[in-house]
Amino acid sequence: MGHFQKMSLFVRQRSATITGLAALLFTALLSLSSLADAGEITDMAGRKVTVPDEIRSVYSVSPPGTCMVYAVAPELLAGLNYAPRPEERKYMSARVRHLPVIGGWFGQGRMPNLETLLQVRPDIILVWQWKDSATTQKIEQTLKPLGFPVVHIRIDTIADYPAVFGFLGRLLHREKRTAPLIQYAEKTLRDTDALQAALSDTERIPVYYAEGADGLRTDCSASLHAELIPFCGGKNVHICESGDSFGMSKVSAEQVVQYDPRVILARESAFYKTVYTDPRWQNIRAVRDRQVFQIPRAPFDWFDRPPSFMRLLGARWLMNRLWPEKYPVDMIQETRTFYQLFLNTPLDRKAAAEILHL
Helix, strand or coil: CCHHHHHHHHHHHHHHHHHHHHHHHHHHHHHHHCCCCEEEEECCCCCEEEEECCCCCEEECCHHHHHHHHHHCHHHECCECCCCCHHHHCCCCHHHHCCCECCCCCCCCCCCCHHHHHHHCCCEEEECCCCCHHHHHHHHHHHHHHCCCEEECCCCCHHHHHHHHHHHHHHCCCHHHHHHHHHHHHHHHHHHHHHHHCCCHHHCEEEEEEECCCCCEECCCCCHHHCHHHHCCEEECCCCCCCCCCCCEECCHHHHHHHCCCEEEECCHHHHHHCCCCHHHCCCHHHHCCCEEECCCCCCCCCCCCCCCCHHHHHHHHHHHHCCCCCCCCHHHHHHHHHHHHHCCCCCHHHHHHHCCC
16 A cells, blocks of 8 residues: 555544544533423432433433333333344334444443444433442443443342332333333232241242243352242352353253252243153253243343343242242233333233233
8 A cells, every 4th residue: 555545544544433423512511401391310329410401312321221211101212122023022112122232341351332322312311230240340430431320220139129219200200101010010029028027948939041042041049130030939049259240151961950959930931842751851850840940031031131120020930830838829820011111011811821821
């Protein structure tokens, strides 16, 4: 490459950089100017944040927050973290199904598409990271120059759902909408508390959470991803501290045989369809007793990934699976009630049974 060509290339690159920075600055200024009619709130991390009085669009950097906004005010969602799966699309409005996929900070090294985020220009950005201060700092460092108000929510445990719904109701002026959601969440927590109080440690049922197509990935007993097991009167057989927030530890079939759980929760249908015929699993008590249950996943997983508000229904489902005599509920009717309340989706009994894999 000659001297003139090198200089020409440098000029073009420099011009593109300046243009990109100018566009970024212009967008940031627009975002700041939109706060002219704004007020100061205290977010769930105790931070003072200036937000518009009327919030018209919201982006969450990870699926748990996106799911919360979907339940409270789906019309305010500015974008999605990932392309919806077929079982999710079935229960989403056409508007939400066709929102731009911005991405986010979740999983293994994922990041949002900042160009798409700047195009969408949400009024606020919700941030949630489970006990991961390093990732949260990285998010703040990336978003701060863009000028968007960043609001932290706290969902470290299922017990936080009433407070999160209450906070979002006030923030988004949807208190009437969130009131029955809070009531449902509080009732679920009372039910789990009552069940746990009635059990001794020796009565708790050993449970293995089977992830992956072969069922040989799982999450530690201390992990958010397996939180429903102890909440619902079970005992996670994979006892350990979480190495990271992603989880999905690899285990061997021999290790699961040694655990000998009384119940197996299957996340993937591929595993569930083969577990009763795969010779590696035949000596496990849960398989012999046909106590392998496939976790419902529509429209979002009821148990995990993402750990969303669907876990409120998942808790009732798991209590009924583990303790049908202590927690006798009509899960078909319970599913219909929940979908109408949280998703504005009517279900007949047949559709609810299909979701429950009955």
